[in-house]
Amino acid sequence: MAEILILGGGVAGLSAAWHARQSGREAVIFEAGERSGGLLDNFQVDGFRFDNAVHFGFSNNDAYRAVLEKTDYITHRPEAYNYERGRWLKHPVQNNLFPLPAEEKVKAIKSFVERPARSETSDYRQWLKEQFGAVIAERFPVRYTEKYWTVPAENLSTLWIGNRLYRPSLDEVLYGAMTDQTPSTYYLPELYYPRHGGFRAFIDPLLERLDLRTGKEAVYINPQKKYVLCRDGTREYYGHLISSVPLPELIDMLDEAPGAVKEAAGQLWATSIALVSLGFNAPRAGDYLWFYIYDSEILPSRVHAPYRKSPDNVPPGCSSLQFETYFSRCKPLEISPDQLVEQVTKLVDQMKLASGRDIIATDYRVLPYANVVFDRGMTERRDYVLEYLNGLGITPVGRFGEWDYLWTDQCFLSGKKVENLPAGL
Numbered sequence: 010m011a012e013i014l015i016l017g018g019g020v021a022g023l024s025a026a027w028h029a030r031q032s033g034r035e036a037v038i039f040e041a042g043e044r045s046g047g048l049l050d051n052f053q054v055d056g057f058r059f060d061n062a063v064h065f066g067f068s069n070n071d072a073y074r075a076v077l078e079k080t081d082y083i084t085h086r087p088e089a090y091n092y093e094r095g096r097w098l099k100h101p102v103q104n105n106l107f108p109l110p111a112e113e114k115v116k117a118i119k120s121f122v123e124r125p126a127r128s129e130t131s132d133y134r135q136w137l138k139e140q141f142g143a144v145i146a147e148r149f150p151v152r153y154t155e156k157y158w159t160v161p162a163e164n165l166s167t168l169w170i171g172n173r174l175y176r177p178s179l180d181e182v183l184y185g186a187m188t189d190q191t192p193s194t195y196y197l198p199e200l201y202y203p204r205h206g207g208f209r210a211f212i213d214p215l216l217e218r219l220d221l222r223t224g225k226e227a228v229y230i231n232p233q234k235k236y237v238l239c240r241d242g243t244r245e246y247y248g249h250l251i252s253s254v255p256l257p258e259l260i261d262m263l264d265e266a267p268g269a270v271k272e273a274a275g276q277l278w279a280t281s282i283a284l285v286s287l288g289f290n291a292p293r294a295g296d297y298l299w300f301y302i303y304d305s306e307i308l309p310s311r312v313h314a315p316y317r318k319s320p321d322n323v324p325p326g327c328s329s330l331q332f333e334t335y336f337s338r339c340k341p342l343e344i345s346p347d348q349l350v351e352q353v354t355k356l357v358d359q360m361k362l363a364s365g366r367d368i369i370a371t372d373y374r375v376l377p378y379a380n381v382v383f384d385r386g387m388t389e390r391r392d393y394v395l396e397y398l399n400g401l402g403i404t405p406v407g408r409f410g411e412w413d414y415l416w417t418d419q420c421f422l423s424g425k426k427v428e429n430l431p432a433g434l
């Protein structure tokens with residue numbers, strides 16, 4: 010019997026256990042995988058270390074900052090780039106049009122000036138036009154949306170945007186069209202990355218004195234009798250249940266959930282990533298820490314350089330790149346792993362990032378849960394499901410437990426909910 014049973018040992022689950030311990034309570038984590046970390050984990054290929062996609066530390070929250078500060082880290086300036094039709098533009102494109110031909114800049118700026126007035130629209134495509142004008146919107150973020158979110162922009166709501174997209178003034182657009190000496194307008198001033206051990210080193214401080222049980226995949230929950238069954242036959246009774254399991258999967262474990270709840274949960278879906286990671290026997294691979302690719306015919310939408318995050322990620326004298334290709338039930342990946350690796354390998358030469366001949370490590374893997382998709386009506390369906398869980402006394406945490414666009418620090422904070430659980434069983 011666990012006073013507090015936590016499903017999932019990603020940062021949200023680890024944080025819940027850590028906060029429980031801080032308040033003098035006992036918690037047990039059941040993690041389906043072989044070790045903790047979830048999305049923050051990494052893997053090694055022939056001496057190269059790769060995170061599960063691009064990951065940097067940042068936060069305004071003091072408690073999470075205190076966790077980050079326990080690890081020796083490197084500070085990076087957020088200097089991202091964009092690749093489109095053979096050109097490299099600083100990020101974000103809307104106020105960095107400098108590399109475009111003059112006539113294209115004129116069209117983009119005119120359309121920015123003539124953009125529709127800002128409204129309360131909940132249609133992401135319309136929202137983009139209102140911020141940037143139709144020319145910039147359609148050429149850059151609308152195309153990127155289809156690659157990254159795997160849906161047409163008009164199918165997305167605007168509820169996830171927050172401060173993620175920079176909305177420049179006319180002066181900034183004009184300035185960025187005339188020079189590439191523009192100030193950084195990225196929504197974060199700096200990014201942190203552990204000097205050693207990959208991104209997961211940041212969460213090591215949460216692992217002390219933890220009751221983590223790996224290989225425990227929860228498959229059934231009986232909320233009346235308050236127990237969880239695992240695939241390996243383990244039955245564990247609990248006082249309080251906290252879950253970071255993806256919401257649709259959690260509802261599948263609750264046999265008695267009403268049809269309407271199951272239907273709402275069944276309509277929640279996320280993107281997945283096909284990750285291709287390459288190690289090079291050469292000291293340089295591209296010039297950027299990370300960049301976005303807009304061309305529709307190139308499958309990956311984002312690429313980052315693990316060796317630039319920290320040299321500890323590669324053997325001496327080597328470099329590395331990781332390519333993210335997004336897919337989902339709306340846009341299946343219609344290419345085999347071998348074909349994707351072959352395409353990416355060719356891309357390395359085409360984009361002049363490095364020489365394909367220098368590749369000495371290759372890895373392909375799929376991350377099944379990347380981003381929850383904010384298609385229209387999603388938040389209503391999600392809130393309906395969360396309300397049902399609330400009635401059962403199950404506390405959801407984390408990106409897929411709460412079904413939200415949460416960063417690591419927000420997942421850490423969601424683990425703090427454990428402090429609100431009533432004492433006793």
Ligand SMILES: Cc1cc2nc3c(=O)[nH]c(=O)nc-3n(C[C@H](O)[C@H](O)[C@H](O)COP(=O)(O)OP(=O)(O)OC[C@H]3O[C@@H](n4cnc5c(N)ncnc54)[C@H](O)[C@@H]3O)c2cc1C
Nearest residue numbers: 017019020021041047048062064065226227407408416417
């Ligand atoms: C491409 C990408 C880039 C990102 N970049 C950044 C970044 O730069 N900075 C940042 O702060 N955040 C970033 N994030 C977000 C960050 O990765 C997540 O917010 C965070 O890792 C989510 O943690 P979690 O614990 O909620 O979920 P997860 O990490 O998914 O953990 C859930 C855990 O539950 C386990 N589990 C699942 N089902 C079961 C079951 N039935 N029984 C038991 N265990 C189960 C899983 O194995 C997993 O370990 C990024 C995310 C993505 C996808």
